[in-house]
Amino acid sequence: MPKYTEYYDEKMFNTIDSTSSECNIVTGQGSITYWKSLFRDIFMPRGYPQSVSADYLNYQIWDTIQAFASSMNSALATEAILRGAGVGDKTASAMVAAVAWLLKDGIGMITRILFAWLYSPYLDADCKYWRLIADCFNDLAFCLDLIAPIFPSLFMLIICLSSMVRAVVGVAGSATRTTVVNHQIRGWLINKHRLVFDRWTYSEK
Numbered sequence: 001m002p003k004y005t006e007y008y009d010e011k012m013f014n015t016i017d018s019t020s021s022e023c024n025i026v027t028g029q030g031s032i033t034y035w036k037s038l039f040r041d042i043f044m045p046r047g048y049p050q051s052v053s054a055d056y057l058n059y060q061i062w063d064t065i066q067a068f069a070s071s072m073n074s075a076l077a078t079e080a081i082l083r084g085a086g087v088g089d090k091t092a093s094a095m096v097a098a099v100a101w102l103l104k105d106g107i108g109m110i111t112r113i114l115f116a117w118l119y120s121p122y123l124d125a126d127c128k129y130w131r132l133i134a135d136c137f138n139d140l141a142f143c144l145d146l147i148a149p150i151f152p153s154l155f156m157l158i159i160c161l162s163s164m165v166r167a168v169v170g171v172a173g174s175a176t177r178t179t180v181v182n183h184q185i186r187g188w189l190i191n192k193h194r195l196v197f198d199r200w201t202y203s204e205k
Contacts (some may be wrong), residue, residue: 045185046066053184072137077145081159084149099204100156108163114170131180143168 045051069125085100086092123130144162 019086051186053186056189057186058186066135070142073139073142077142080146080149082154084155084159100159103156104159104163107160108167111164111167112171115168120171120175121170124179127176127179130174134169134176137165138169138173141169 040048045056082088085097086094087097141162144158144165146164148158149182151158
């Protein structure tokens with residue numbers, strides 16, 4: 001009677017008997033078990049739930065909701081900036097809009113470099129604090145983008161300030177996410193994560 005056994009981190013996860021009716025239930029196209037297994041294979045890490053921490057699913061649920069809300073806010077904020085820059089206005093100057101956009105991005109890049117230089121040693125040490133700061137600053141940046149068209153005389157100043165705030169979000173969010181991922185992975189995923197990081201570090205040299 002042939003069997004297929006799956007191991008992760010030297011622990012047995014699944015044993016499937018190819019001649020039993022249970023195997024047909026797992027692979028049946030119309031079964032609930034099949035669709036659960038397919039959903040887990042697509043959206044969950046390999047070896048879930050043993051390969052991640054106990055708080056992984058709860059964290060990902062709220063993180064997904066936040067990502068969806070941020071995507072909606074980002075679309076509204078982008079529309080507001082484009083409208084404030086003159087898109088759709090026949091009297092607006094394309095050169096002025098281009099200069100405003102370049103200045104906004106340039107200030108954001110400079111802020112990102114300066115913030116990483118000044119605060120990078122503290123991000124990992126106080127992960128929760130900076131993660132919260134990144135979330136609050138992200139909301140602040142969206143609010144600034146949304147109100148920018150309301151004040152045409154201050155439009156340039158507001159979008160540049162928003163770009164500076166969003167630069168802090170990018171650095172703090174990326175750095176703290178690495179700490180969160182390291183906390184959540186378990187077993188063989190730790191070695192895989194370290195191997196990928198080592199390869200990336202080596203390629204940068």
